[in-house]
Amino acid sequence: MKKGVRCQVSGVSKKLFTVFLLFTIHFSFLTCEAKIYIDITSPAIKKLPIAIQEFSGTEGKQIADIIREDLEFTGFFLSIDRAAYLEKSSETFNPKNWTVIGAEAVIKGTVRGEQNLTAIVSLYDTSEGREVLRKEYKGTKASIRYLGHTIAGDIYQHITGEKGIFRTKVAFVAEDEGKKGLYLMDWDGTAIKRLGIKGDFVLRPHWSQDGSRMVYSSERGGQWGIYLLDFTKMTEKKVFASRGLNITGNFSPDGDEIMFSSSQDETYGLYNLRISDSKLTRITSARWIEISPAVSPDGKLVAFVSDRGGTPQIYIMNRSGYDTRRVTFEGSYNTSPSWSPDNKKIVFVGRVSGKHQIFIISPDGSALNQITDKGNNEDPSFSPDGRFIIFSSDRNGGSGIYMMRANGESQKKITPPWLRAFGPRWSPN
Amino acid sequence: MKRIFVSFLAFVLVFAFAGCAKRTVTAPDGQEAPKETAQKAAPVEQKAEEPVMAKAEPKKVETVPVKEVTEAKSSQFGTILFDFDKYTVREDAKPTLKAVADWMMKNKDAKIILGGHCDERGTNEYNLALGEKRAKSARDYIVSAGVTKKRLDTISYGEEKPLCKEQTEDCWQKNRRVQFVHQTSSGKAGK
DSSP states (O other), rough: OOOOOOOOOOOHHHHHHHHHHHHHHHHHHHHHTOOOOSTSSSOOOOOEEEOOOOOEEEEHHHHHHHHHHHHHHSEEEEOGGGGGGOTTTTOOHHHHHTTTTTEEEEEEEEEESSSEEEEEEEEEEEETTEEEEEEEEEEEEEHHHHHOOOOOHHHHHHSSSSOTTTEEEEEEEEEEETTEEEEEOOOOSOOOEEEEEEESOOOOOOTTTHHHHEEEEEETTTTEEEEEEEEETTTEEEEEEEEEEEEEEEOOOTTSEEEEEEEEESSSEEEEETTTTEEEOOOBBBBOOOOEEEETTSEEEEEEEOOTTTTTTEEEEEEOOOSOOOOOOSSEEEEEEOOOOOSSSSEEEEEETTTEEEEEEESOOOOOOOOOOOOOEEEEETHHHHSSEEEEETTTTEEEEEEEETSSSSSSOOTTTOOOEEEEOOOOO | OOHHHHHHHHHHHHHHHHHTTTOOBBBBTBBOOOOOOOSSOEEEEEOOOGGGGTTOOOEOOSOOOOOOOEEEEEEOTTTEEEOOOOOOOOOHHHHHHHHHHHHHHHSTTEEEEEEEOOOSSSSSSHHHHHHHHHHHHHHHHHHHHTOOOGGGGEEEEEEEEESSSSHHHHHHHHHHHEEEEEEEETTTOOO
8 A cells, every 4th residue: 555645636637636536436346345325315214323433633523523514414324422432432443332322334533643634534334343444535634624525425425325515615606895706615614715706796606517617697897798717727708798688597518508698689588609619599589588597417408487478487498499388387486497417307496475485396397396485595506416405595684505405404504694695506526 | 747647647556556356457658557465445545635726716817898887876867666576667657758758859969877676576687687677668668759779778786776675565666666877978977
């Protein structure tokens, strides 16, 4: 085993870093004969009782706590209270100490170093009485949460077979020195960072599916423009601007096209812009309002909002503008559609008794389900694994960013009270 | 780039060590990585480092041409109001729009920006569209009275600039409005 091998993670090597992750996962599975402990695709899930022991060494408790919070938030784990543990952190794993308190899985770890931390983490299966995963991680004390999320992600993947969301980020819009600005944070609401991109207005950003770019609309100096931020070069570029209102939707799956709405020539229209050669195609033309196009993750359909029937409702059509059909019929105000990653659901905002609530519906108009009932809720979208929904809400006063499981459980605010935040979008990776 | 390649290669070697018995990995340059037989999962090293986007602030490569726009001050014409969720010009708004048209017929160089606004009971994007539709409905009425379209510009503020901040119907009604702002040819505010 070679130790101390380092990878300088720079912009260019991010892709390699991803490749690296794939490799580690690959090998962990090969070595350990991966077994799915929780079938999270099953409709009735029994939570897995797990013991997460304080790690020994620097910040060991904090790292273990981050892992515990992450796993608990998914709703698939039952974390056993540490007071019940019979085995000390320093003692060798003995399955008998854990089966008596009902733990089916145990996480133990050690941390070395002060600023530069090295954590060695093991996952044990108590019924088989053996270690099923062991990995060494390097990180810094300054980004300790990221280290904890990385470990939690590996454990989650080992147990459920799915990638999880613990290393994802959330882009959002918030007040920035009297203007609106773009921000990034970790999915748990920590590490909030201003991106330094501001405008009189900035609307919710949309990520490319590889996570390397974002597209968003901003009004600057009286003109609505559509801007593209490239994280690999850290550059912003204006890709479309005109008179009227230009509001961008999301990227096509290949990342080379965006759909947006524009009123540049007096009528509303949905447009497709190919970024590589700036080819602009008009898809619809309407005397009424047509906005908020959302391309499905498979690239086949577009959900959008139109008031062609007298009230704003959600419609879908194919990418070339044909086969338009109405999706929502309940209520007089349905807006802000966004697709689930498997293309099977659309999450949107509907008005109920004068307040905005979040709903999920199938693209064929069936299986309508209201999942919020407090305050006004806006801008919903799914997590990359489709298991969570992020949104903004004013339920506790000023607008903040919240998340919940896709069935509406465990709703919680993740932005701090002092930040007026809205328009969140989960990074794809 | 070379350094990255070397790092990558190093990683591949690490994986080879960490991998299963009798499994070989071919490095990118065609070199065969060493083999190892392992009894137990050796720790796989992983660096928990944040992606690059969390570090630097982006550079703006393209500056945006700034069209000077006057501050939205209340003009001599006041505002016109709209029904909830609607953008059709109401009867009670028509005298105001006629007055704006008459004034523009007399002041041939004057330009006006119509700012469309909404109450807070809408979603952000749709409210921007609704505000714009209100401004354009008002503009079209003035155009139908004989003013050329190019002297009238529109902008939507959605729900971002409320006149009144209480959550009452009185207040919401005040916010569902179009305001008129004079603009001279230089782009500076008139009177």
